[in-house]
Every structure is written in C-alpha cells, then in structure tokens.
Amino acid sequence: MKENKKINPHPYIERYDLERIFPEEFIPKVTVYTFTKGDVLFAPGETLYDMYLLVEGKIKIFTLTPEGKSLINRFKRPLGVVGDVEYVKGNSVINSVEAVSDGVMLVASFEDLKVLERNHPPFIRFLLETVAHKFYSESQASSLHMLYPVEVRLASYFLSISSDGEGTLFHQEMRTANLTELAEWVGTSYRHLNRVLKKMVSDEIIERANGSIKIKDLEKLRDLANGNIYE
Amino acid sequence: MKENKKINPHPYIERYDLERIFPEEFIPKVTVYTFTKGDVLFAPGETLYDMYLLVEGKIKIFTLTPEGKSLINRFKRPLGVVGDVEYVKGNSVINSVEAVSDGVMLVASFEDLKVLERNHPPFIRFLLETVAHKFYSESQASSLHMLYPVEVRLASYFLSISSDGEGTLFHQEMRTANLTELAEWVGTSYRHLNRVLKKMVSDEIIERANGSIKIKDLEKLRDLANGNIYE
DNA sequence: AAGGCTTTAGGACATATGTCCTTTCCGGAA
DNA sequence: TTCCGGAAAGGACATATGTCCTAAAGCCTT
Numbered sequence: 001m002k003e004n005k006k007i008n009p010h011p012y013i014e015r016y017d018l019e020r021i022f023p024e025e026f027i028p029k030v031t032v033y034t035f036t037k038g039d040v041l042f043a044p045g046e047t048l049y050d051m052y053l054l055v056e057g058k059i060k061i062f063t064l065t066p067e068g069k070s071l072i073n074r075f076k077r078p079l080g081v082v083g084d085v086e087y088v089k090g091n092s093v094i095n096s097v098e099a100v101s102d103g104v105m106l107v108a109s110f111e112d113l114k115v116l117e118r119n120h121p122p123f124i125r126f127l128l129e130t131v132a133h134k135f136y137s138e139s140q141a142s143s144l145h146m147l148y149p150v151e152v153r154l155a156s157y158f159l160s161i162s163s164d165g166e167g168t169l170f171h172q173e174m175r176t177a178n179l180t181e182l183a184e185w186v187g188t189s190y191r192h193l194n195r196v197l198k199k200m201v202s203d204e205i206i207e208r209a210n211g212s213i214k215i216k217d218l219e220k221l222r223d224l225a226n227g228n229i230y231e
Numbered sequence: 232m233k234e235n236k237k238i239n240p241h242p243y244i245e246r247y248d249l250e251r252i253f254p255e256e257f258i259p260k261v262t263v264y265t266f267t268k269g270d271v272l273f274a275p276g277e278t279l280y281d282m283y284l285l286v287e288g289k290i291k292i293f294t295l296t297p298e299g300k301s302l303i304n305r306f307k308r309p310l311g312v313v314g315d316v317e318y319v320k321g322n323s324v325i326n327s328v329e330a331v332s333d334g335v336m337l338v339a340s341f342e343d344l345k346v347l348e349r350n351h352p353p354f355i356r357f358l359l360e361t362v363a364h365k366f367y368s369e370s371q372a373s374s375l376h377m378l379y380p381v382e383v384r385l386a387s388y389f390l391s392i393s394s395d396g397e398g399t400l401f402h403q404e405m406r407t408a409n410l411t412e413l414a415e416w417v418g419t420s421y422r423h424l425n426r427v428l429k430k431m432v433s434d435e436i437i438e439r440a441n442g443s444i445k446i447k448d449l450e451k452l453r454d455l456a457n458g459n460i461y462e
Numbered sequence: 463a464a465g466g467c468t469t470t471a472g473g474a475c476a477t478a479t480g481t482c483c484t485t486t487c488c489g490g491a492a
Numbered sequence: 493t494t495c496c497g498g499a500a501a502g503g504a505c506a507t508a509t510g511t512c513c514t515a516a517a518g519c520c521t522t
Contacts, residue, residue, distance in 0.1 A: 063378065066457065094370065121355070124352070124355055128359045132319040133320065139325065143294045143302060145376065147294065147300055148296075
C-alpha cells in the first residue's frame with residue numbers, strides 16, 4: 001500500500017458524506033493510499049499509527065494460526081474502517097489484512113484524530129457506531145459458528161448472498177471468490193465443505209454446474225438455516 | 232430485578248470513579264436496581280429503554296437456540312455494561328442475561344443518556360472503550376473457538392483463571408460454578424468436557440479430587456494452550 | 463498443442479464431538 | 493437418618509469434521 005498524491009480525497013469525502021465526520025479543516029490532514037489485489041496490508045503484531053477508511057475495493061480480515069490454518073473473520077467494503085479498535089485500545093494489530101481487489105483508503109494519523117476527537121464529537125460517534133456494529137455481527141457469527149454444524153452455516157451464507165432480500169449491500173461483503181476461500185469463511189476445511197455441498201445437491205437444495213452454485217430451492221434453504229443468517 | 236430506592240447510588244459512583252462519566256447533575260437521574268441469584272434479567276427480543284451498569288454481583292450473557300442448546304458468551308462483573316450496543320444500534324436485546332449471584336445495577340434511561348451524550352463527551356468515550364473491549368475479546372474468543380479443539384480451549388481457560396499472572400481481576404470473570412456451566416462456556420457438551428478432563432488427568436496436567444480441579448503441571452498446560460488465552 | 467499450476471471432486475481413514483443412557487455420589491429437605 | 497434430585501463419571505454408539513491423497517478439469521503461458 002502506498003501513498004498516492006495524485007488522488008484527491010474530496011470525491012470520496014463527498015461520495016460517502018464524510019463531511020459529517022471530518023470537518024472541512026481536517027481534510028488537508030487526510031492522505032490517500034492505494035493498494036493492489038493480493039497486497040498484504042497489515043500483519044498481526046504491527047504497531048499502528050493511523051486509521052484507515054476503505055473507500056474503494058475489498059479487503060479481508062483473517063486469522064492465521066501457527067499451524068498454518070486460516071480463518072476469515074470478515075470482509076470489508078467501503079465504508080469499512082481499519083484501526084478503530086487499535087486506536088481506542090492502543091494495542092497492536094490483531095489480525096492479518098489482505099487486499100481482495102485493488103482499492104483505495106483514506107488515512108488519518110491517530111495523533112490528528114485525537115485532536116479531532118476532542119473538538120468534533122461526531123467523529124467519536126461514528127467510531128462508536130462502527131465498533132458497535134462490528135461487535136454485533138461478530139457476536140452473531142460467533143454464536144452461529146459455535147452452535148450449528150457447517151451445513152447450517154453454509155445455508156445461512158447462501159441465504160445472505162442470495163439477492164432475494166433487500167439488504168444486498170452488506171451481504172455482498174462476504175461473497176467469496178472460490179471454494180477454498182468459502183471454506184475459510186465458513187470455518188471448515190475445503191474437504192468438508194465439498195462434502196456438505198454434495199449433500200445439498202442430493203437434497204436438491206442447490207445445483208452445481210462447472211464451479212458455479214445455484215440455489216434451487218430457497219424454501220429448503222431457509223428451513224435449513226433455521227432463522228440464522230449472517231447479519 | 233427491581234428498583235430499590237433505599238440504596239443510594241453515591242457510594243458506587245465513588246467506588247468506581249463514575250464522576251468522570253456521570254457529571255454531578257446527572258446523578259439524580261440514576262436509579263438503583265437490585266437482583267437475586269438466578270433472576271432472568273433480560274430476554275432476547277425485549278426492547279430496552281435503559282442502560283445498566285453492573286456495580287455488584289455477577290451475571291452471565293448467553294445464547295439459547297430453539298433446539299435448547301445453551302452457549303455462554305461472556306460473564307460480567309463490575310463494571311460491566313448492559314444495553315450499550317442496544318443503545319447505539321437501536322435494536323432489541325440479542326442474548327439472554329441471567330444473574331449468577333445477587334447484585335446491584337445502576338440504571339439510566341436512553342432518553343437521559345442521549346442528552347448526556349451531547350453535553351458530556353467523556354460518556355461517549357466510555358461507551359466507545361467498553362464496546363471496543365467487548366469486540367476485541369469476542370473476536371479473540373471466536374477465533375480460538377473456531378480454530379482449536381476443546382482441549383486447547385480448556386487449557387486456555389485454566390491458564391486464564393490460574394492465579395499465576397497479574398491480571399487476576401478480569402480472569403475471575405469467567406470462573407464457573409460447575410462443570411455443566413464450564414461446558415457451556417467452553418462451548419461443548421458436558422460429556423465431551425468430561426472426556427477431555429479425563430485425558431488431561433491421565434496426561435498429568437491436572438488433578439481431580441471430589442469435584443475440584445487442580446493444576447498440576449503449568450508448563451504442559453501452557454504448551455497445550457499454545458499461546459492462546461482468553462483475554 | 464503441450465506443459466504446468468490452480469481449482470474442483472471425492473475416496474479412505476482418523477479424530478473430535480455429540481447423544482443417550484446408567485451408575486454413583488453428595489448435600490439438602492423432610 | 494432417610495430420601496430425593498442434581499451433579500459427576502463414564503460406556504456405547506452416531507455424527508461432524510479433519511487429514512492425506514489421487515484424479516480429473518480448467519485455465520494460463522509458452
């Protein structure tokens with residue numbers, strides 16, 4: 001990820017109504033960084049001095065164990081925030097962060113933000129809402145993972161990305177590129193994911209044709225997900 | 232849980248330095264509620280109009296599935312907060328909350344807090360820190376649960392309550408009353424917990440004598456927990 | 463078109479965990 | 493003291509999930 005002075009932050013400020021968070025006089029302190037698909041943006045243990053606002057592209061937050069297992073905690077799209085918890089708690093980066101696509105971040109230093117926080121309450125309100133939302137969805141996902149088998153979690157995942165309902169916006173956040181990634185997202189092995197998919201096919205819930213998956217029976221899917229849905 | 236006008240909030244305000252959060256003129260709006268061990272304090276779906284500050288006793292937050300499974304999300308001791316996320320996000324209660332011991336809560340209405348929030352930034356700062364901490368530990372616990380088998384989680388649990396390190400304070404929060412509760416906390420069945428305990432005994436990591444568990448080999452425990460610890 | 467890498471698909475087997483049930487033990491109520 | 497219900501301990505079996513491996517298909521590069 002590197003600073004890119006050619007890009008003007010203003011269009012993004014406008015597009016996402018960031019004036020309510022960043023007053024006019026703060027904007028000069030905001031810099032623009034770009035990144036490329038596959039970039040490792042942050043690594044665990046790293047000390048953070050800035051907060052990042054994703055305004056373009058998609059990134060994933062994941063945990064790597066010493067044994068090499070990988071678990072995707074969440075995806076972020078605009079207007080995702082990176083570094084909020086580190087800013088508040090003052091600790092170092094917890095998870096790995098990687099670019100899933102090319103993208104753009106707005107960056108502001110913790111130092112500047114501390115001043116902003118004192119003079120401009122809406123900023124801290126924004127942070128609070130961000131973190132509250134993160135907590136809420138993390139908490140939901142965690143319960144779902146602990147209490148239900150992969151089949152249910154997977155059904156829940158399919159439901160959430162099916163363009164059926166309204167809230168397609170957030171749901172898109174977790175669309176995965178391939179089955180390996182889907183496995184890491186659902187929190188299981190590729191092998192087992194495959195097994196469950198096969199069962200869903202034989203139960204006539206989904207159809208598989210050359211790599212792509214289609215939902216065949218939305219009702220059965222709902223039954224299976226049993227009211228649970230990734231928020 | 233019921234209002235108890237006999238109890239004066241001031242001693243609690245002082246004990247926990249709540250003056251920084253609640254300015255003098257706000258304190259008259261704070262009421263005191265008491266509860267008794269076993270009380271169901273909140274049920275999922277309930278609409279909340281107040282925020283609660285636990286100042287005495289211990290409560291547990293847990294999820295109940297339609298199938299009757301139970302999973303303990305976390306325990307709270309003073310100065311735990313209930314209703315913070317609901318206040319920020321405006322949604323209804325997510326989990327069940329039950330009193331593990333007798334206790335006392337300070338209560339303030341969302342309505343009053345909204346006014347306070349506008350006039351008194353430290354309050355919203357407090358909320359932000361509370362929620363950030365909750366998110367952080369939820370996130371850690373969630374990864375631990377997803378990535379490691381019960382044996383590791385259990386080792387991690389024992390480590391965290393062993394009065395070895397400094398941070399005994401927070402760790403006490405999750406001391407459980409009996410094995411059934413411990414199972415719900417670690418996120419497994421009683422049967423399986425028992426199995427894992429037995430293995431730990433035969434590995435000479437712990438000792439069991441009439442219901443109580445003693446750590447025999449802290450080193451082995453650390454190896455097993457593998458750097459993971461409930462925060 | 464050929465070779466090589468990634469992704470998909472699934473067999474065989476091992477391990478982790480759940481469900482159901484029985485027995486024993488212990489402390490409190492009668 | 494006796495009785496009862498909950499908590500502890502563990503056997504037997506079923507299910508969920510992981511690990512390791514092989515083969516085929518798809519796609520990019522040369």
